[in-house]
Amino acid sequence: MADMDYTAAQDAELVQASRQGDMVAFEQLVARHRDKIYARAYMMMRNEEEAIDLSQEAWVKGWQRLVQFQGESSFTTWMTRIVINLCLDQLRKRKRQRAESIEAMEEESGGVERQMPVVMVNPTEQMERAELRVRIDEALGKLSEAHRTVLVLHEFEHMEYKNIAKTMKCSIGTVMSRLFYARRKMASLLQDLKTSE
Secondary structure, three states: OOOOOOOOOOHHHHHHHHHOOOHHHHHHHHHHHHHHHHHHHHHHHOOHHHHHHHHHHHHHHHHHOHHHOOOOOOHHHHHHHHHHHHHHHHHHHHHHHHHHHHHHHHHHHOOHHHHOOOOOOOHHHOOHHHHHHHHHHHHHHHOOHHHHHHHHHHHHOOOOHHHHHHHHOOOHHHHHHHHHHHHHHHHHHHHHHHHOO
8 A cells, every 4th residue: 555645545544554554654643533433532532632532442442342333434434433432431420520629629719700711802802703603602611511512412413312322321212302402502602602792
C-alpha cells in the first residue's frame, strides 16, 4: 500500500488498508474524524478532559476492533457508537461515585455553588449563530444524564428507538418517555434563556 494517496483515499479504502496493519492509513482516518468523535464525547460528558480521554480510548478500541467493522454503516457511525458506549460506561461509573463526592464537597466548602466555574462572555463575539449554540449547549448541560443521552442519540445520531433502548439497556417505552421529557425540558430551557436576557 506504499503507493496509496492517503489524503485522497475514501474511508473504505483506508479502513481496508488499516485492517492489513497500515498504521498511516488509520492515522488518516483519525485525522479526518477525530473532531466529530471528540464533539460527541463532549456533548455527553460535558467535560473537556474526559471527552479527550474517552475519544482517545475510542480510537484505540477502533484500531483493536477493526476486524469487527463490517461496513454496514459508515466508519464514522461505527466509531461514534464506540465512543458513545464508552461515555455511557463512564456516566454509570460517575453516578456511583457522585453521591459520596457531593457530600465531601459540601463538608469542605460549605456548598457546591462555590465550586462552579464563572463563565465569561466575550461581547465582541456575539453572533447570532454562536449564541444559539451556546444556548443549546447550556440547555443540554441542564438536562439529566439519561435525558441528555437519549436526546443526543436520537437527534444527533439519528438512532432508532430500539437501538437506543439496547444501548441504554432500557425499554423502548422508557426511551420514548425520556425523549418526550427531554424535548419538553429543552424547549422550556431555551425559552427561559431567551427571556432572561
